[in-house]
Amino acid sequence: MGSELEDLLKEVRIMKKLGLIINPIAGMGGSVGLKGTDNTAAEAFRRGAVPRAGDRAKAALSELLPVKEEILVYTCPGAMGGDTAEEMGFQTVLRPGTASAGAGMESDGASMDAGALPESLSATSAEDTRKLAEWLLSDQVDLILFAGGDGTARDVYQAVELSSPCVGIPAGVKIHSPVYAKNPRAAGRLALLWLSGKLSMTQEEEVLDIDEEQYRKEHINTRLYGYLRVPRERTLTQNKKAPSPLSDAAAMESIAYEAIRQMEPDTYYIIGAGTTTRGIMEVLGLKNTLIGVDLIRNKELVANDLGGKELLSYIKGKRAKMIVTITGGQGYLFGRGNQQLTPEVIREVGKENIIILATKTKLASLSGRPLLVDTYDEELNHSLCGYYKAISAYGEATVCKVAEE
16 A cells, blocks of 8 residues: 555645544344344343444544544544544544543444443433534534444434535444445545545435334335435445345245255255345245344254354354345345354354355346455455355356455
8 A cells, every 4th residue: 555555644734633433332233133233232232242333443443543643533532432542542532521431332323221231331322422423513523434333324414414524434233324334444444535635525325224123023114314425435335225126036036946956964054134045945934034044954944033152052063054145235245234144153154155145136236346245354354255156046156256345
């Protein structure tokens, strides 16, 4: 990155004001099979989930370390941003009148039961995100960088609307909104390009969210809340989530028959979330969790709706394969709505035992872009890159490239 980085460093001559918002419990419900964190943070913690949004924010901020002396980070004390920024050596301006203990420990758009969590994870409400965003706006920061999911984006929008450029660091379970970067480091690079003046144009991107209570009941209803201004660089931002078209029904059934035809005896098959993978369960006449992860063996159901630790307990040391599909419009294999497939589970299964299902329509909608992985483990992301054969019809496969961005 040598000369390119030097050029960027020359551009950052005056102190830039970066607003930082972290929803520290965003995404906690994913790995334990809760499909979100709205009103479930205490249960996620009880099941063994750990906060990861802070780590995602660190990965983004690491891209700004070469110019940290030229940046003032405006944020709240504590877990909502101050701890992370100060740990990484950034100069901070902390919002006055806010306490540091447990600051920002909110659910993704909703309050939670603080009594069921340790003191370090005491809760606030989504109102804290909105108040912080309003303060950042009043202090005229150059960019608002926020870590969370769709609920966090919604809260930021309610305070900011189109008044300030924003970049989302993906840290939630379901991330439909294209206001987010492809991964944390892409968010950091996008922030660096904006603060250095290499980017000067923004694009209005949709803020989308779903009702998580209905989502857990497998009723998916995505709603448009508004738009945020995002620095315009399509190679670094994700597309919005698109549903599977009804016209793909026959293609998905054909794919299901091919996947079943290839199944080996005495082998565990992890069936990932999604409508394409659901076809396998329907053809076999087995109960299915549309937005969860199921496990079968010898074409019989072993268990439904498993979290990462439960999956690992079944497959550890056993023959196992994983069947996954891609998110429509986005192309993610891992990291969007299927965090039950944890890095530990993926490593146990092995890259060579990952089976991809994708209709030709879904693949065509990517316009030649690679499939993406964002597993919360950068080393694993890198190891998963390469070429795979995706089952795209009965007796047919399409070669697909998998990349980190």
